[in-house]
Amino acid sequence: MLKEKKWDKSFEEEILKDWEKDWEKLYGFSNQKKLRLDELYSIDTPPPYANAPIHIGQASAYIWKDFFVRYQRMKGKKVLFPLGIDRNGLPIEIAAEKKFGISAHEIPREKFLEYCRKILKEASDISTKDFKRLGITYNSYEKGKNAWNVYYTDDEEYRALTQASFIYLYKKNLIYEDVKISNYCPRCRTTIADAEIAYEEKPTYFNYVKFKVKETNEEITVATTRPELLGACKAILFNPEDKRYKHLEGKHAVIPLYEREIKIMAHPIAEVEKGTGLVMMCSFGDYMDILFFREQKLDPLVLINKEGKMNEHSGFLAGLKIKEAREKITKELEEKGFIEKREKTTHKTPVCERCKEDLEFIEMKEFYLKQMDFLKDLRKLQKEIRFFDEKSRNILENWIDSVSMDWAISRRRFYATEIPIWYCKKCNHTIIPEQKKDEIKYYQPWKEKPPVDKCPKCGSKEFKGEQRVFDTWFDSSISVFFLASRLAKTTDFEKIKEYLPFTLRPQGKEIIRTWLYYTLLRVFQLTGKKAFENVWVNYHILVKKGEKMSKSKGEKIEPSKIIKKFGAEAFRLWSAVEGNLHKTDFIISEKKIAAEEKFLIKLWNISKFISKFEWKEVEKFDEKNLVETDKWFLAELEKVRKKIDVSFSTYNVYRATTELRHFAWEYFASHYLEMVKKRAYNTENKFGKNDCLSAKYALHKSLQTILKMLYPVIPFITYKIYKEIYGKNICLEKFPEKIGVESKIKAGLEEVSQFNSKVWNMKKEKGVSLKEGISNIEIPENLRFMEKDLREMHNLS
RNA sequence: GGGCCUGUAGUCUAGUGGUUAGGACAACGCCCUUACAAGGCGUUGGCCCAGGUUCGAAUCCUGGCAGGCCCACCA
Numbered sequence: 001m002l003k004e005k006k007w008d009k010s011f012e013e014e015i016l017k018d019w020e021k022d023w024e025k026l027y028g029f030s031n032q033k034k035l036r037l038d039e040l041y042s043i044d045t046p047p048p049y050a051n052a053p054i055h056i057g058q059a060s061a062y063i064w065k066d067f068f069v070r071y072q073r074m075k076g077k078k079v080l081f082p083l084g085i086d087r088n089g090l091p092i093e094i095a096a097e098k099k100f101g102i103s104a105h106e107i108p109r110e111k112f113l114e115y116c117r118k119i120l121k122e123a124s125d126i127s128t129k130d131f132k133r134l135g136i137t138y139n140s141y142e143k144g145k146n147a148w149n150v151y152y153t154d155d156e157e158y159r160a161l162t163q164a165s166f167i168y169l170y171k172k173n174l175i176y177e178d179v180k181i182s183n184y185c186p187r188c189r190t191t192i193a194d195a196e197i198a199y200e201e202k203p204t205y206f207n208y209v210k211f212k213v214k215e216t217n218e219e220i221t222v223a224t225t226r227p228e229l230l231g232a233c234k235a236i237l238f239n240p241e242d243k244r245y246k247h248l249e250g251k252h253a254v255i256p257l258y259e260r261e262i263k264i265m266a267h268p269i270a271e272v273e274k275g276t277g278l279v280m281m282c283s284f285g286d287y288m289d290i291l292f293f294r295e296q297k298l299d300p301l302v303l304i305n306k307e308g309k310m311n312e313h314s315g316f317l318a319g320l321k322i323k324e325a326r327e328k329i330t331k332e333l334e335e336k337g338f339i340e341k342r343e344k345t346t347h348k349t350p351v352c353e354r355c356k357e358d359l360e361f362i363e364m365k366e367f368y369l370k371q372m373d374f375l376k377d378l379r380k381l382q383k384e385i386r387f388f389d390e391k392s393r394n395i396l397e398n399w400i401d402s403v404s405m406d407w408a409i410s411r412r413r414f415y416a417t418e419i420p421i422w423y424c425k426k427c428n429h430t431i432i433p434e435q436k437k438d439e440i441k442y443y444q445p446w447k448e449k450p451p452v453d454k455c456p457k458c459g460s461k462e463f464k465g466e467q468r469v470f471d472t473w474f475d476s477s478i479s480v481f482f483l484a485s486r487l488a489k490t491t492d493f494e495k496i497k498e499y500l501p502f503t504l505r506p507q508g509k510e511i512i513r514t515w516l517y518y519t520l521l522r523v524f525q526l527t528g529k530k531a532f533e534n535v536w537v538n539y540h541i542l543v544k545k546g547e548k549m550s551k552s553k554g555e556k557i558e559p560s561k562i563i564k565k566f567g568a569e570a571f572r573l574w575s576a577v578e579g580n581l582h583k584t585d586f587i588i589s590e591k592k593i594a595a596e597e598k599f600l601i602k603l604w605n606i607s608k609f610i611s612k613f614e615w616k617e618v619e620k621f622d623e624k625n626l627v628e629t630d631k632w633f634l635a636e637l638e639k640v641r642k643k644i645d646v647s648f649s650t651y652n653v654y655r656a657t658t659e660l661r662h663f664a665w666e667y668f669a670s671h672y673l674e675m676v677k678k679r680a681y682n683t684e685n686k687f688g689k690n691d692c693l694s695a696k697y698a699l700h701k702s703l704q705t706i707l708k709m710l711y712p713v714i715p716f717i718t719y720k721i722y723k724e725i726y727g728k729n730i731c732l733e734k735f736p737e738k739i740g741v742e743s744k745i746k747a748g749l750e751e752v753s754q755f756n757s758k759v760w761n762m763k764k765e766k767g768v769s770l771k772e773g774i775s776n777i778e779i780p781e782n783l784r785f786m787e788k789d790l791r792e793m794h795n796l797s
Numbered sequence: 798g799g800g801c802c803u804g805u806a807g808u809c810u811a812g813u814g815g816u817u818a819g820g821a822c823a824a825c826g827c828c829c830u831u832a833c834a835a836g837g838c839g840u841u842g843g844c845c846c847a848g849g850u851u852c853g854a855a856u857c858c859u860g861g862c863a864g865g866c867c868c869a870c871c872a
Contacts, residue, residue: 225872237872270872275872276872279872280872285872286870286871288872391801391802394867395867398867399868401800402800402867402868510866542865577821578810579809579811580811584810586809586810587809589809591822591823592808592809597835598836601835602832605832605833606832608832610832611832612832654810655811661820669832673832677831677832681831757838757839760839761838761839764828764839767827769830770828770830770838
């Protein structure tokens with residue numbers, strides 16, 4: 001018998017304590033020795049950032065992952081549900097720079113890393129508390145070296161594996177160093193990859209700048225948003241079809257202020273309609289410029305240095321920051337009469353995804369990982385992966401189709417994995433560490449000596465360590481490989497391979513082009529295999545229609561506040577029934593979360609009612625003796641059970657939960673329970689003993705089945721009810737097996753509920769209260785088998 | 798400019814050719830009924846628009862309109 005009058009969110013705390021005592025037994029992953037691969041359900045979970053509390057969208061997404069794993073455990077799988085904390089890269093560095101008011105490039109490296117570690121120390125575990133409170137059952141919240149312990153992406157063993165993968169690929173000639181025009185962030189002072197570019201709508205000016213044609217002395221006007229690059233201008237183009245400028249072909253223009261002569265050329269990339277129809281080509285204002293310089297084999301004249309400032313080639317602008325230079329040259333041009341007019345405009349500017357600074361195109365020498373040669377393989381490979389939902393595959397396919405150059409993997413930053421290379425100071429020979437397959441090491445070339453005494457080429461003993469680090473996606477993209485290596489308990493790639501593919505990669509749609517794409521690429525390059533069987537892509541929780549949750553807007557709805565207000569369970573239920581997270585964004589509302597508590601109360605009351613009848617009394621009841629009504633209901637329940645099982649196994653928790661909730665509330669509580677109530681009580685002895693026992697047995701059997709099926713979604717309440725009524729831990733129960741009760745009755749649940757509604761409506765029309773009797777009601781032919789129950793229920797005469 | 802996705806009651810969402818278009822919130826009416834008034838029962842209300850395919854379209858096709866995302870460009 002349930003003691004408490006109703007479900008209360010305060011019970012959750014005690015329940016968590018119960019679980020915590022037995023965490024390993026309930027949710028752990030410690031019996032690896034007997035692990036069979038066909039029993040393994042492995043997930044490569046997205047590591048949340050160490051220095052940011054989780055937001056509500058993440059909370060929902062991780063809750064969904066918990067739905068999956070709780071279900072899989074019930075199905076007998078050994079579930080590897082690891083937790084990683086992402087601690088690498090720019091977000092940490094930027095946080096450190098901000099907090100301590102320093103610039104990474106201006107203080108000693110060791111010192112800066114200390115500041116980063118300080119940030120990380122304060123930040124640690126900021127999100128795991130919320131996860132645990134939400135009932136998310138990672139295998140462990142303790143940091144350690146076992147597969148099921150929390151891992152940090154800046155662990156030495158993780159970084160060592162990243163470096164080992166680099167060495168492996170370098171030796172396979174998949175990595176090369178080259179000077180190319182790169183996307184360069186002047187704020188972070190590093191090259192970034194195409195996948196790290198974002199675009200922002202920013203206000204700027206079109207400046208209509210007057211040039212003089214040397215040969216004819218006429219004036220021509222070119223519009224530009226980048227006047228500071230005037231000095232880097234190498235050509236002015238017009239469209240071959242443009243009659244206005246045809247006569248300028250082959251002539252020369254004089255750059256104002258710089259007085260340099262440049263060619264005027266006809267070229268199809270110039271469009272008649274845009275600006276004045278004339279466009280200047282500078283090194284390098286945008287991607288078109290790069291293509292043009294490459295095509296014409298022009299020597300670029302670069303005006304911007306690696307600090308994001310104008311260099312000596314820019315003449316009077318030298319030393320200024322780009323924006324200052326833009327202002328200064330505009331003023332200068334205006335004063336000297338070279339500006340015809342200025343127009344305000346906005347345009348989408350490529351910015352650094354991390355720090356939002358405007359990007360520049362600068363020629364840099366960087367390490368590249370070959371990816372162009374693998375696009376074909378990846379297109380094929382992704383077809384062998386199952387996507388939930390199928391439409392998310394498009395995002396990946398589109399990205400694969402738009403990859404246009406190899407991946408620049410080196411970064412000029414600090415708190416990241418170092419590139420494990422040394423150079424001979426004398427002959428510049430490259431030293432790459434040799435290592436055994438199962439004995440890898442973490443290298444820090446900027447402060448360590450190389451693993452050789454002397455240069456194998458020239459014998460010199462003087463070396464220089466590589467200063468650069470890896471793009472953090474180069475680390476992140478082997479998370480699954482790292483987890484597999486923990487399972488394999490070795491760093492031998494051949495053995496790691498056996499644990500791939502993992503069963504599931506759950507992740508957000510916004511990191512398909514990075515995390516998912518790079519992982520597939522990297523795992524394929526390292527093992528020739530696909531990384532995952534299934535990819536589950538979650539969409540977003542929105543504040544309003546079409547409006548993303550964003551910190552800057554001040555509309556943050558924090559998980560901790562939601563938990564405090566409504567409890568974890570109501571939030572879990574809301575996450576499951578508000579919409580199908582892998583199909584659509586959905587909109588959060590406190591009202592709806594609060595409303596989910598109603599079902600919890602309902603479930604509690606149903607259970608409280610059934611708990612009035614001792615389970616012990618009917619535990620041994622022989623199903624052969626079930627009366628027709630009960631057989632019929634259990635057979636209906638079996639139909640539902642089957643559907644729910646399929647929905648859960650295909651990650652459609654939305655469908656499973658809404659269907660289950662409706663069944664429990666509508667058919668089970670409102671109809672079946674009302675129908676058999678009198679028979680179960682049997683206070684006036686109108687029914688035989690077997691009839692009474694049959695009702696009690698069917699009620700308990702139904703309740704057990706429903707509780708178990710609800711457990712993956714709402715584990716707190718189902719745990720408490722199950723424990724109090726049946727004295728067992730629901731976390732260790734199996735998903736309900738087939739209910740083997742056969743019924744020949746054809747009537748469906750719908751027909752019964754229609755009949756009941758009819759009676760209730762008639763009573764209402766006649767102004768009769770529900771418990772009063774009513775006469776002249778005909779019981780339909782197909783419901784005759786439960787006539788006695790119906791008569792008692794409605795007090796029919 | 799190109800691509801992808803979405804459009805279902807006041808709101809949030811299921812539903813891929815045949816359903817009386819399902820559920821939740823809100824609204825309204827009635828009811829303390831031996832689990833439940835933090836409740837129960839009931840009621841109202843919906844497929845963006847226009848064509849087409851089909852015996853039949855929320856669902857498929859075409860074209861609009863609206864929103865979101867991605868890519869490219871921005872002189």
